[in-house]
Amino acid sequence: MKLITSNEQLLSLLPNMVTTVKGEALLFDKMTPFLSATEKWLEDNFTSEEVLSAIADLEASHTTRMLACQIAAYDAFHRAIPHLDVILTPNGFGIVSNSNIAPASKERVERLMASLLEHRDRLLMQFQPLLTAFKGWTESVQGRFFSATMFPNMDVTLRFLKPSGSRWEKFLALRSAVIPVEEFFARQYLSKEQLEVFRSEVLSGQYRSTRHQSICRILQAVEVRCLLNSDPTASMHFEHDALFDIVNTIRDNPEEFPEWHSSATAELYAPAVFENKKESLGYWF
Template identity: 25%
Template sequence: MEINIGKSDFERALPVGTSAHEEVFEGIAPAIEQEIALTKLNILGDAGEERLEEAGKESVLYQSCVHYICVTAFLSVLRQLDLVLTPTGFGIVSTQEVSPASKQRVDALDGTLRTRRLQLLGMLLNLLRSPKWGETKQANQSIAYLYDEYTFFLRGKATNLTYQDWNSMLSSIESADEYLRSRISDLQMDEVLRLYRRNETEKVQKFIDKIVRYTDVFASKGMSIANQIALRNVLNIVDSDLDTFNIYAGSSAYKANHHENFQNTKESSAFLFNG
């Protein structure tokens, strides 16, 4: 699908100001074209482009994609531009009488854009989730964990989270996922993640909710606290529905969790004889 981005699209995408001088858009236009190509290659793929086509240019999906591209492109060239920042917008320094924005103001804009980029990425990926896109390499690369950008920025109640908060959260997301895989099995976690990417979570949504809760507790209070009530709630979900979580039911993780009783028989190498 062809993605066309004009100056008005660029202005609407940015979380700061209301207008950009023509020279700003001209300066960023090559970066926008490059980012369109990268987004198609790394995020959309053929299946994602089909979803954009089906949704139409007035859809939330298409607009989220356009805004993500604009913000990402602007970030890539932000520090190369001699910007003038005003309460209503920004331009590029064109005379010696006008000084570029201070480093402090550019840093603040950079931080705002980085946060907005992650929010838009979360929205875009959440809207792309579908049976066809969910089986693509783009889906596998973009949604690596059940706790993703959408969960962090848009699903919770907090509204003041920043890209720095997300960066701090990443290690907990990775560590929590690694530990849960040891308790539930890699194959079962991969299957739930596949269903999440496909947006077919009806039977596993409660499990995903408990995973999110476990990860939040893991990040805020540490592993030892998370492995009390939060972990128990996760395991209760899978243990109470072994038909849905049948991969887990047949795994060594299930056996380890339930400490199968040792059978003291003559055939056992550790047979105990009480005469």
């Protein structure tokens, strides 16, 4: 493991943990398989193996490393909770209990698990934008995953009612729903080339101009309206006016949007000009 490597470090990241006494198994030992699973989850979905290693090599006080460790602790503990109070005896499974501490109710455990996910996801919203600072991340599989839409960060979930599950799962659902909407917008209005520029700018937070930034904000608002509908691909057809306004801005400023002007989509907005020739079947004097 790279992020959390000792029992002391783990206990410092989890509140209200009772320190083990001599002869008891350390919490870190019990949590090792869950911590390993969490690091693999972070590598596969957010950082890449190389970037996670780079984060682990940062100073312990570095913001990115602190966030990664806290995320790992919350996620691993959430994974471990269903197993921590169950033991296997020669006679079958039993519940860990003693006369001093009463087992928590099912409702309290469920609230704890939900709270762990909420805290983890809030930290992920802060953590994921910091990954663009690491060399090679934007071009990685994980970086390309987040740059595939106009919403590269989980904070888009804050524009909707609080999900019943985790915000990460809500983000994945929103991402899947908005992809066909953006494909339609690219095909009919913005072009694939120009939309890729906008996505890259939103991911990095660096915009070519204030006009680019304004269009990105408008486009995000349009897509949120679509996503609020039960059928986003149906509602996208009602956004013609907003999209056409964006196209007009792009047409009027070719120096700021060369990608659009050199795209096949631009030809949709350049109708053929009729030439009056004598050899034509119909000729107007």
